[in-house]
Amino acid sequence: MSSHSGHVKLITCAEKHVALLSELGAKTFEEAFSPYHPASDLEKYISETYQLDQIRYNLRKPDVQYAVAYYDYEDAGYVKLIKDVEVEGLTGRILEIEKIYVRQAFKGRKVGAALMQYVIHEAVRNGYSWLYLGVWQENTRAISFYEQFGFKKHSTRKFQLGKTVCDDFLMVKDLRN
Ligand SMILES: CC(C)(COP(=O)(O)OP(=O)(O)OC[C@H]1O[C@@H](n2cnc3c(N)ncnc32)[C@H](O)[C@@H]1OP(=O)(O)O)[C@@H](O)C(=O)NCCC(=O)NCCS
Numbered sequence: 001m002s003s004h005s006g007h008v009k010l011i012t013c014a015e016k017h018v019a020l021l022s023e024l025g026a027k028t029f030e031e032a033f034s035p036y037h038p039a040s041d042l043e044k045y046i047s048e049t050y051q052l053d054q055i056r057y058n059l060r061k062p063d064v065q066y067a068v069a070y071y072d073y074e075d076a077g078y079v080k081l082i083k084d085v086e087v088e089g090l091t092g093r094i095l096e097i098e099k100i101y102v103r104q105a106f107k108g109r110k111v112g113a114a115l116m117q118y119v120i121h122e123a124v125r126n127g128y129s130w131l132y133l134g135v136w137q138e139n140t141r142a143i144s145f146y147e148q149f150g151f152k153k154h155s156t157r158k159f160q161l162g163k164t165v166c167d168d169f170l171m172v173k174d175l176r177n
Pocket residue numbers: 032100101102103106107108109110111112113114134135136139140141142144145148
């Protein structure tokens with residue numbers, strides 16, 4: 001990581017960003033999980049989840065919102081939000097951070113922090129009481145990142161990727177205060 005502190009800009013995505021989101025999604029998922037999963041499992045998940053038609057479909061859903069972060073005009077990370085999810089044990093409106101990913105080359109440069117600040121701002125502006133997300137229990141970097149923003153462990157869940165069953169923490173951030 002260089003000591004240069006670049007300029008981060010966030011944009012809310014529209015249909016014209018479909019190709020960017022497809023490439024950014026596939027690349028960042030691969031970078032994050034290729035050390036831990038067989039290539040065949042990853043390829044199947046990635047081709048299904050990040051293909052253009054799937055992203056286009058997601059972009060058209062009224063309850064889905066994507067934002068991309070640019071670092072010095074290069075696309076560096078993104079977030080995918082799901083509006084008004086239901087979570088056992090929580091009352092009030094809940095916004096799910098379904099995906100938050102930063103490219104390897106940009107990690108540690110506050111791109112993730114800028115994405116999280118955008119999410120918190122959007123959530124508060126729209127009257128949400130909670131942020132909610134799932135994270136692999138072994139992803140200690142992401143967990144400490146979330147804790148820094150005030151997320152707390154709420155419960156656990158299983159997530160299946162090909163042959164591997166992963167244990168996730170479900171984490172929540174209380175926005176009411
Ligand atoms: C988790 C992630 C989104 C964080 O984004 P980022 O741009 O790297 O993080 P930032 O530079 O904004 O760092 C913000 C804070 O995160 C924490 N953090 C950053 N790098 C860290 C590291 N190597 N280890 C532990 N915590 C770290 C720190 O608290 C940091 O604050 P500080 O710089 O004041 O110490 C990013 O690392 C990522 O995309 N990881 C891979 C994908 C992933 O795991 N996504 C989540 C799946 S649930």
